[in-house]
Amino acid sequence: MSTDTLTIGKALNLxxxxxxxDDAKVxxxxxxxxxxxxxxxxxxxxxxxxxxxxxxxxxxxEAGILGTAVGLAMRGYRPVCEIQFDGFVFPAYNQIVxxxxxxxxxxxxxxxxxxxxxxxxxxxxxxxxxxxxxxEAYFAHTAGLKVVAVSNPVDAYWxxxxxxxxxxxxxxxxxxxxxxxxxxxxxxxTPDPLFASRVVRGGDDVTVLAYGPMVKTALQAAEAVxxxxxxxxxxxxxxxxxxxxxxVFESVRRTGRCVVVHEAPVTLGLGAEIAARVTEACFHSLExxxxxxxxxxxxYPPSKLEEEYLPDLDRVLDAxxxxxxx
Amino acid sequence: xxxLPETTEMVDPVPGADAPHLxxxxxLVQLLTPEGERVEHPDYALEISDEELRDLYRDxxxxxxxxxxxxxxxxxxxxxxxxxxxxxxxxQVGAGRAMAASDMAFPTYREHGVAxxxxxxxxxxxxLFRGVDNGGWDPVxxxxxxxxxxxxxxxxxxxxxxxxxxxxxxxxxTLAFLGDGATSQGEVNEAMIWAASFSAPVVFFCQNNQxxxxxxxxxxxxxxxxQRAAGFGFPGVRVDGNDVLAVLAVTRQALQxxxxxxxxxxxxxxxxxxxxxxxxxxxxxxxxxxxxxxxxLRDPIARLKAHLSRQDKADAAFFDAVEREADELxxxxxxxxxxxxxxxxxxxxxxxxxxQTPWLAAQRxxxxxxxxxxxxxxx
Numbered sequence: 132m133s134t135d136t137l138t139i140g141k142a143l144n145l146x147x148x149x150x151x152x153d154d155a156k157v158x159x160x161x162x163x164x165x166x167x168x169x170x171x172x173x174x175x176x177x178x179x180x181x182x183x184x185x186x187x188x189x190x191x192x193e194a195g196i197l198g199t200a201v202g203l204a205m206r207g208y209r210p211v212c213e214i215q216f217d218g219f220v221f222p223a224y225n226q227i228v229x230x231x232x233x234x235x236x237x238x239x240x241x242x243x244x245x246x247x248x249x250x251x252x253x254x255x256x257x258x259x260x261x262x263x264x265x266x267e268a269y270f271a272h273t274a275g276l277k278v279v280a281v282s283n284p285v286d287a288y289w290x291x292x293x294x295x296x297x298x299x300x301x302x303x304x305x306x307x308x309x310x311x312x313x314x315x316x317x318x319x320x321t322p323d324p325l326f327a328s329r330v331v332r333g334g335d336d337v338t339v340l341a342y343g344p345m346v347k348t349a350l351q352a353a354e355a356v357x358x359x360x361x362x363x364x365x366x367x368x369x370x371x372x373x374x375x376x377x378x379v380f381e382s383v384r385r386t387g388r389c390v391v392v393h394e395a396p397v398t399l400g401l402g403a404e405i406a407a408r409v410t411e412a413c414f415h416s417l418e419x420x421x422x423x424x425x426x427x428x429x430x431y432p433p434s435k436l437e438e439e440y441l442p443d444l445d446r447v448l449d450a451x452x453x454x455x456x457x
Numbered sequence: 458x459x460x461l462p463e464t465t466e467m468v469d470p471v472p473g474a475d476a477p478h479l480x481x482x483x484x485l486v487q488l489l490t491p492e493g494e495r496v497e498h499p500d501y502a503l504e505i506s507d508e509e510l511r512d513l514y515r516d517x518x519x520x521x522x523x524x525x526x527x528x529x530x531x532x533x534x535x536x537x538x539x540x541x542x543x544x545x546x547x548x549q550v551g552a553g554r555a556m557a558a559s560d561m562a563f564p565t566y567r568e569h570g571v572a573x574x575x576x577x578x579x580x581x582x583x584x585l586f587r588g589v590d591n592g593g594w595d596p597v598x599x600x601x602x603x604x605x606x607x608x609x610x611x612x613x614x615x616x617x618x619x620x621x622x623x624x625x626x627x628x629x630x631t632l633a634f635l636g637d638g639a640t641s642q643g644e645v646n647e648a649m650i651w652a653a654s655f656s657a658p659v660v661f662f663c664q665n666n667q668x669x670x671x672x673x674x675x676x677x678x679x680x681x682x683x684q685r686a687a688g689f690g691f692p693g694v695r696v697d698g699n700d701v702l703a704v705l706a707v708t709r710q711a712l713q714x715x716x717x718x719x720x721x722x723x724x725x726x727x728x729x730x731x732x733x734x735x736x737x738x739x740x741x742x743x744x745x746x747x748x749x750x751x752x753x754l755r756d757p758i759a760r761l762k763a764h765l766s767r768q769d770k771a772d773a774a775f776f777d778a779v780e781r782e783a784d785e786l787x788x789x790x791x792x793x794x795x796x797x798x799x800x801x802x803x804x805x806x807x808x809x810x811x812x813q814t815p816w817l818a819a820q821r822x823x824x825x826x827x828x829x830x831x832x833x834x835x836x
Contacts, residue, residue, distance in 0.1 A: 158624075184624055190654055195613060195647035202617020205602070206625070210617075225644070229607045230614070237591040237603055240808040274809050298811035326814070373814035 134317045139281070140310040142288035143173050143249075145318070147211065150295040151181050157295055158203060160187045160196050161213030161249075170215055171251055171310055193223035200246050201230050209245045209295055216307075217252040218261025224269070231300045232275030246300045247291070252280075253344045253394045254441055255308035257434040264431055265343075265395035270302045271372035271404075278371040279325060280304040282346035284314040286369060289322035297325065304371070306344035328375040330382065334364035337388040337451050340379060340405060342368040345392045345442060352447040363451065371401055379405075380412045387418035388454040392442050397425035419457035422450045485695055485727060488702040491755045493763025501706040507770040513701050514765060515779050516550045517758045520570040522783035523579050526790050527569075527586065531736045535794050536586045540567045544699070544731030547757030548664050550574060551704025552632060552726070555712055559600060561631045563615035566604040567664075568634050575601035579786070580793040589800055609635055609642035612661065616648045619657035619715075630658040630715035632708070638669025640685065641677045649689040649721070658715035661686075661723045662708065664698060666730035671743040686723035698728030699757040729755075802828065 137145065151157045159174060159181075165188035168175030178186035189196050193214060200210035214220045220227070227248065234242045254263030270278045277299050281287045287305070294301040323329065331346065332353050341349040346367045353363035364382050368374065383389045389409050391402035402423035409421050424442045432440050486498055524542050531539040542549060549570025556562060562571055572582050572594075581593035585604060592603040605611035615633035622629050639645050640663060652659050665682055667674055678685070686693025696707040704726055711722035729752040733740050765771035806821035807813075 190647070190650050192643075192647040192650065194644050195651050198610060198613020198644055198648065199617030199620060199651055202614040202619070202631075203621045204617075205596075205614065206618050206621025208621055208624070222643075225607065226610060226613065230605075230610055235811055236808045238596060238808075239590065239593075240811065241595055241597065242603075243811045245811075277810070277814075373816045 133319050134315050136313050137284045137288065137316045138311050138313050139284050139287045139306065140171060140173055142284035142316055143291055143305065144175055144177075146288045146291035147174065147295075148177060148180075150211075150292045151177065151185060153292075154209060154295070156207060157209045157211060158185050158187065159211045159213070160189050160200060162189055162191055162196075162215050164188060164213050169213060171307065173249070173305075173310075174213065193219055193221075194226050197223040197226035197231060197246075197248070201226065201234065201244065204244050204246050205234075205242055209247075211247045211249060211295055214248060214250045216258075216262045217250050217264040217266055220248075220250055220266060223248075227270070227276070227300075227302075228273050232273045234275075235299070236275060243298045244300045245295075245298050247294045248300070248302045249291075250302065250304055251307035251310070252304045253306055253308060254431060254437050255344065257437070259434070260431070263434075263437065265393065265426065267302070267304060267371050267393075268395060268400050271401060276300055276302055276372065277326070278302045278304065279369065280306070280343035280371050281369065282306060282309070282341075282343055282367050284312070284316050286323075288316050288318065290325060290369075293322065293325040304343055309344050309347060312347070326370040326373055326375055328366055328368045328370065328378050330364060330378055331367045332363065332365040334362035334386070336362045336386055337390055337454050338364045338366060338379065338382040338386045339390050339392060339447065339451070340366050340368055341392040342371060342401075343394075345394060348442060348444060349392055349447060352444045352451065355444055356448060356451070361451070361455070374401075374405065374408070376405070376408055376412070379409065383409055383413045384416040387416050389413075389417070389421045390424060390447065390450045390454055391421065392424045392447055392450075394426050394441055396428045397423045398428050400425055419454040422454055424450045485697045486703045486707050487697040487700050488706060489700045489760055489764055491699070491760050493760045493767060495702075495764060495768075498703070498706075501703065501710060503702055503706040505702065505705075510761070510765060511771050511775060513550060513554065513705070514758070514761050514771070515782070516554070516570075516573060517546045517701065517761065518779050518783050519786055520546050520550060520573050521758060522787050523573070523790060524569060526787040527583060528732070528736060530583075530791065530794050531586070536583065536736075537588045538735050538737055539586050540735045541730075541732035542567050542569050544729050544752065544757070545664055545666060546570050547701035547761075548698035548704055548726040548728050551701040552634075552662050552708045552724075555705050555708035556600070556632055557629060557712070559627075559629050560712060561600050561602065561615070561618055561629070562634065563602045563611040563618070563631060564604055564634045565608070565611065565636060565639070566606050567636075568604070571634065572601055575599045577601055579790050580797070583790065583794050584797060587794060587797060589797055609639040609645040609648075611635075612639070612645045612648035613651070616651045616657050616659050619652070619659040620655055622658055623655070628716050630660060630712045632712065633659055633661050635661065635663050636669065637663065637665040637667065637674050637677055637682060638672065639663070640682055649686075649691075649723070652721040653690045656718065656720040658718070659721050660708065660711040660715055661721060662726065663724065664726045664728055666698075666728050668730060668734070668740075668744070670734040670738060671740075673743075681725070683723060683725035689723075691721045691723065693723040693725065695725045695727055698726030699755045699760070701757060701761060
C-alpha cells in the first residue's frame with residue numbers, strides 16, 4: 132500500500148502524470164501549462180518530463196484549444212485541455228457544444244471524442260470578474276457531454292485518470308478554492324467508479340446534496356448541528372452529468388427531507404433538476420419540498436461581496452431549519 | 458471579354474486593395490482560359506495526360522448532374538434543403554483530386570464535388586439533406602470528414618488533425634475547406650494562427666464564391682483574401698477556381714509542401730456560386746443578373762470540354778458516354794433517395810455517448826414503450 136498526504140492540486144498533478152505514463156496518446160494542451168506549470172501549477176513539471184509535444188503551451192485562444200483537440204481526437208489522441216479559469220471557457224463554448232459534444236452522434240459512433248476539459252471552477256479566492264464562476268449547468272444541459280466535479284484529493288487523483296481513460300468527452304471541474312485541501316491518498320487502492328455519488332456522512336433528519344467545493348461546506352454544516360441532536364446525511368454527488376441519484380433517493384426515502392447546495396445560481400441550476408427528480412422518485416416520502424441553496428441570480432459579484440453570495444454553513448443550516456419546520 | 462488576364466478589374470472591388478503598402482500578387486493562377494486554351498504558369502507546371510483530362514471532365518459532369526438532380530429532388534419535396542455547388546465544380550474536383558488517398562479533407566456543407574473525389578456515395582450526402590442522418594459516410598475510411606455546418610469550426614479540426622499527423626510522423630496533410638464568409642470567423646483566424654505556430658501540415662482551401670448568403674465579399678474583407686495569409690506568416694495564392702487544372706496544380710503543390718514540413722498554405726479559389734445559397738434562398742434579392750451572365754462565360758465544364766474537343770483529346774463518343782453515365786447516376790440518386798428508409802426512431806439515443814448513461818438508456822426504454830403502446834392499441 133502506498134499512501135501519501137496530498138493536496139487536491141498535487142493529486143491532480145500526480146494523476147495527470149500517471150495517465151501520461153499509461154497512455155502515450157494523452158496530450159495536455161492549455162495556456163501557460165508548460166514552462167509555468169499552469170497558473171495553479173496543476174501541470175507542474177510535466178512538460179519537462181514529457182516534452183513539448185505532449186504538454187503543449189498553446190496560443191492564447193480557447194476555441195483553438197478545443198477545436199484542435201477535436202482534430203487530435205479524430206487522429207486517435209486523448210487531449211486533456213486546461214481552461215485557465217471558468218469564465219474563460221466561453222470563447223470555447225461553440226467548439227464544446229457544437230463539435231465536441233455532437234461528433235460521436237453525428238458520426239454514428241465512428242468518431243469518439245475522448246477529450247477532457249479541465250476547468251478550475253467556483254469562487255472564494257478573492258479574484259476579479261470571470262475567475263469565480265460555476266458554469267456546470269450549461270454543460271450538463273448539453274447532450275453528448277459528461278460533467279464531473281471532484282471535492283477531495285482521492286477523487287482528484289483517481290477521477291482525472293478515469294476521465295482521461297473514458298471514451299466520452301468530460302468537463303472536469305476542479306474546486307479551485309480547495310486546491311490546497313489535504314487528505315491521505317492510497318495510490319494502490321481500487322477507486323470508486325467515476326459516475327457514482329457517495330454518501331460521505333450518514334444521518335437521519337435531512338439529506339444534504341453537494342458537489343465540488345460545497346461538499347466541505349455541507350460537511351461543516353452537518354458537524355455544526357451534530358451537537359444539537361440534528362443529524363444530516365451528506366451526499367457528494369461527484370458526477371453532475373450523468374447524475375447518480377439512486378443513493379440519493381434511498382436516503383431521501385429515509386429522511387423525508389432534501390437540501391441541494393451549489394455555488395451556481397439557483398435558477399435552472401443543477402438543484403432544479405435534482406429537485407424535480409427527487410420529487411418524482413420520492414414524492415410519497417417527502418415531508419417538505421426539496422430546497423435549494425445556491426448563488427443568487429446575479430453576476431458573480433466583486434470579491435468584497437463574494438462571502439455574501441456564496442452559500443456557507445449558515446445558509447445551508449437555514450435551509451435545513453426551514454425543511455425541518457415543515 | 459470573357460478571359461481573366463487582368464484580374465484586378467473584377468476581383469478586387471475593395472477600395473484600397475491596390476494600396477502600395479499591400480503585396481501585389483493579384484494575378485490569378487490560371488492554366489486553362491475560359492476559352493479552353495492551355496496556358497503555362499511559371500510556378501505551377503502541370504504534367505497531365507489526356508486520359509487524366511478526360512477523367513477530370515467526367516468528374517465535373519457527374520458532380521454537376523448529381524447537384525442538379527438533388528436540387529430537383531428538393532423542389533419535389535424529397536429533400537428538406539439542398540446546398541448547390543453549381544459553378545464551383547472545378548474548385549472542388551481540382552482540390553479533391555490533388556489529395557493523396559491518406560490525406561484528410563475537412564469540408565463545409567457544400568463540398569459535394571470533393572466528396573465525389575473521395576469516393577463518398579452521393580446517397581450518403583443526400584441522406585443528410587433528406588433528414589435521415591447527419592451524413593452516412595465513414596469519415597476515416599474515406600479521408601473526408603463529415604460536413605460541418607457551423608461556419609469555420611472545421612478549420613480547427615483540420616489543424617488539430619494535422620498536428621496529430623505531425624506527432625505520428627505521417628507523411629500526409631489535411632485540406633481545410635472554407636468559404637469567403639468564414640474568413641471573418643474567429644475560429645478560422647485561430648486555426649491559421651495555430652497552423653502557423655506549429656507549422657502544421659494543413660492547407661486552407663477557401664472557395665471565394667463572392668457571397669456569404671447575401672453579403673458580398675467587401676463586407677468580409679478590405680483586402681483580397683489570399684493576402685490574409687501574409688499576416689499569419691505563410692504563403693497565400695489566388696487561383697482561378699473555375700479552372701480545374703490550375704486548382705489541381707496549386708493544391709497539389711501546397712499539399713506537398715505541407716507534407717514535407719513546410720507548413721500551411723492559404724489558397725483562395727476565385728469562383729462564383731451560380732445557384733442560390735441553398736434551396737431556401739433567393740439570390741435575385743441581392744445579385745444582379747448581369748453578374749451571373751458574366752460568370753456563365755467562365756463555366757468550368759465548358760472550358761475543359763472546349764479544350765478536349767479542339768485538341769482532339771476526346772471525341773463525340775466520349776462525351777456521349779459521359780452523358781449516359783450522368784443519366785444513370787441521376788437515376789440512381791433519384792431512386793435511391795425516394796426509396797431511402799426513415800431511420801429507426803429509437804436510434805437517436807444510441808450514439809450520443811460511446812458509453813451509454815443509465816439515464817439516457819432509461820429515456821430510450823420509456824420512449825420505445827410509449828411508441829409500442831400505440832401499436833398495441835392498434836392505432
